[in-house]
Amino acid sequence: MLFxxxxxxxxxxxxxxxxHRLLSPVGHALRGKEWIQYENPFYVGMSGLLGYGACYExxxxxxxxxxxxxxxxxxxxxxxxxxxQVDDDPAKLGRRTPLDLAIHGxxxxxxxxxxxxxxxxxxxSYLDDMLHRHARALENVVSAYTRDIEKHTPIHPEYVAxxxxxxxxxxxxxxxxxxxxxxxxxxxxxxxxxxxxxGSFVHGSMANALxxxxxxxxxxxGRQVVALAGDGGLGMLLGELLTVRLHRIPVKIIVFDNxxxxxxxxxMMVDGFPAFETDHEAVDYAAIAAAIGIESARVERPSxxxxxxxxxxxxxxxxxxxxxxxxxxxxxxxxxxPQQVKSFALSAGRTVLTGGVGRMLDLARSNLRNLPRP
Numbered sequence: 347m348l349f350x351x352x353x354x355x356x357x358x359x360x361x362x363x364x365x366h367r368l369l370s371p372v373g374h375a376l377r378g379k380e381w382i383q384y385e386n387p388f389y390v391g392m393s394g395l396l397g398y399g400a401c402y403e404x405x406x407x408x409x410x411x412x413x414x415x416x417x418x419x420x421x422x423x424x425x426x427x428x429x430x431q432v433d434d435d436p437a438k439l440g441r442r443t444p445l446d447l448a449i450h451g452x453x454x455x456x457x458x459x460x461x462x463x464x465x466x467x468x469x470x471s472y473l474d475d476m477l478h479r480h481a482r483a484l485e486n487v488v489s490a491y492t493r494d495i496e497k498h499t500p501i502h503p504e505y506v507a508x509x510x511x512x513x514x515x516x517x518x519x520x521x522x523x524x525x526x527x528x529x530x531x532x533x534x535x536x537x538x539x540x541x542x543x544x545g546s547f548v549h550g551s552m553a554n555a556l557x558x559x560x561x562x563x564x565x566x567x568g569r570q571v572v573a574l575a576g577d578g579g580l581g582m583l584l585g586e587l588l589t590v591r592l593h594r595i596p597v598k599i600i601v602f603d604n605x606x607x608x609x610x611x612x613x614m615m616v617d618g619f620p621a622f623e624t625d626h627e628a629v630d631y632a633a634i635a636a637a638i639g640i641e642s643a644r645v646e647r648p649s650x651x652x653x654x655x656x657x658x659x660x661x662x663x664x665x666x667x668x669x670x671x672x673x674x675x676x677x678x679x680x681x682x683x684p685q686q687v688k689s690f691a692l693s694a695g696r697t698v699l700t701g702g703v704g705r706m707l708d709l710a711r712s713n714l715r716n717l718p719r720p
Contacts, residue, residue, distance in 0.1 A: 347408035347476075349393070349401075352377040353415015353433060357454030358539070361414065362386065364457055369470040370408075371477070373401030375418045376528070377547050380537040388473065390480040393423045396532045400480035407472070410446075415453040418442060432456050501648045503602050503671040507534035507574070509652050510600060513659055515570040516540055521558035523579035524550050526608035531574055553582035559597040560589060570598070570659065577603040580631060590664045591638050598658055599666040601631050604673035611673075625673065635666035642666040 348370050354361055358381060365372050371390040374382050383389060391399020405411055406425055413431040417438045418424065424443040431439055432449040439448040449456055495505050507530035514520070516538060522531040522545035535543055544562060546554040559573035580587075580601055590597060611624040632644035641661055643654050651669065658665040 347404045347410070348372045348388075348412050348414060349405060349416060349418070350374045350378040350382045350414045351416025351418060352381065353453050354378060355381045355415075357415070357452075357457060358382060358385075360454050360457035360461070362388070363461060364464065367461070367464045367466050369467045369473045370412075371400070371404040371473055371480075373399075373404060375416045376532055378416060379532060380541065380543050384537045384539055388477075390476050391483070392532060394418070394420050396529050397423075398533055399483050400476050403479055404476040407476070413443075495648050498648060498672070499646065500604070500670050500672040501645070501651065503530055503604070503669075504534065505648060506600070506602065506651055506655075506669050506671060507531070509655055510572065510574075511535050513652070513655055514541075514572060515659075518542075518570045518572055519544065519559075519562045519566060521545065521555045521562060521571070521573045523555040523574060523576045524552050525576050525579065525610075526604075526612075527555065527574045527576050527579070527602055528609075530602065553579040555579055556583060556586045556590075556597075556599060559599070560586065560595055563595050563597050571596075572598045572600060572659070575599055575601050576608070577601055577605060577629065577631065578607045581629065584634070587635060587638060587640060587666070591640050594663055596661075596663050598661070599635075599664070600655070600658070601666065601668045602671050603629070603631060603668050604671045605629070606673040608673060628670075630668065632666060632668040635668075640664050640666055642668065644668040644670070646670045 348361060348365055350361060350372065351374065361372065361382060362385070364370070365388040370388060372382060372386055372388040373390045374392055375394060376392065376396060379392060390404045391397065391401040393401040393405060402423060405423070408425070409428060411425055411429045413429060413433075415433060417433070419442060421442050426443055429443055429445050430447045430449065431445050432451060432453050433439055434450070434452050436450045439445065439450065495502060503526065511534050517540040519542045520531060520535055522528055522543060524546050528545060531543055531545070535541070537543075544558050555573040555575040556579075559571050563571040580599070589595070605626055605628045607624045611621040614621050614624065630644060632642040635642035641663065642665065643658065645651055645654050645667065655667060658667045
């Protein structure tokens with residue numbers, strides 16, 4: 347099984363060739379998503395706290411796991427055995443999990459050097475099984491964002507993210523706040539080799555989406571830059587809106603406004619604590635933006651999301667779209683322990699939506715119809 351991180355940035359072709367020779371499922375960490383998900387018939391999803399699909403199962407069932415360009419920090423999700431790691435930073439080799447072999451080198455160059463030594467496999471029962479498991483896993487959760495979309499208020503945040511993915515430019519740069527916005531970006535933004543997704547993925551700092559968007563827009567003035575901001579994150583660095591207005595920076599700010607610190611709430615509940623001081627009174631961020639001269643809109647009905655978002659993305663200058671979303675649309679990882687289930691059950695009787703997965707379900711179905719053949 348091939349598990350990829352950001353170190354596969356320039357090695358998509360090599361990873362796909364290796365997967366075809368080994369008939370191996372391919373998954374990724376969050377930072378590897380934009381480099382490996384697209385044009386990938388071996389795709390089984392993402393592992394980790396924000397994960398989805400069959401990536402965790404594929405890794406646990408593998409005879410050998412190749413960690414390619416990833417410093418994946420969540421060792422409980424790793425098998426802890428039969429693992430080879432390739433990384434261009436020797437300090438990262440073996441610090442997350444025991445290794446059978448550590449290779450210090452660039453992922454693409456390493457794979458090119460060894461490819462001729464890799465024999466073509468013909469038994470693809472393991473790959474077939476994991477692709478089917480992946481499709482079933484997505485089938486089980488996709489209804490979370492498709493059911494009663496036009497009637498559900500507050501709005502499903504999954505729906506907002508899926509509409510954004512559909513309308514955004516093919517070379518858009520997305521910046522993502524730490525927290526639940528990470529989940530929606532991981533599950534709904536579709537990579538294509540040209541889009542970028544940036545966030546505080548290493549440090550987990552809050553309130554990063556808008557500052558990142560400002561920097562990204564200056565770095566790529568001709569590209570569409572969209573900040574997926576949580577209301578908590580935006581509120582922490584509210585003054586950055588003045589920077590946007592002062593310099594007329596044409597970033598588009600989509601606020602997932604659930605009047606809650608959703609990820610903190612989830613973490614408390616999973617640990618068995620009742621959510622405490624994670625919710626707050628509603629704030630009209632569109633009104634704040636309008637007051638300082640930024641074009642804005644506040645959306646409370648799902649039927650208005652697409653129309654208003656089209657207007658926001660087409661605006662020549664900065665635009666803030668404040669979408670009132672459901673605070674109960676929380677996410678759980680693809681693998682949870684019995685103790686976590688027990689703790690969550692003790693903490694509250696809320697409904698937890700595992701989150702839809704957008705067009706990834708279509709990708710999984712397509713892979714099943716076109717299973718890679720040696």
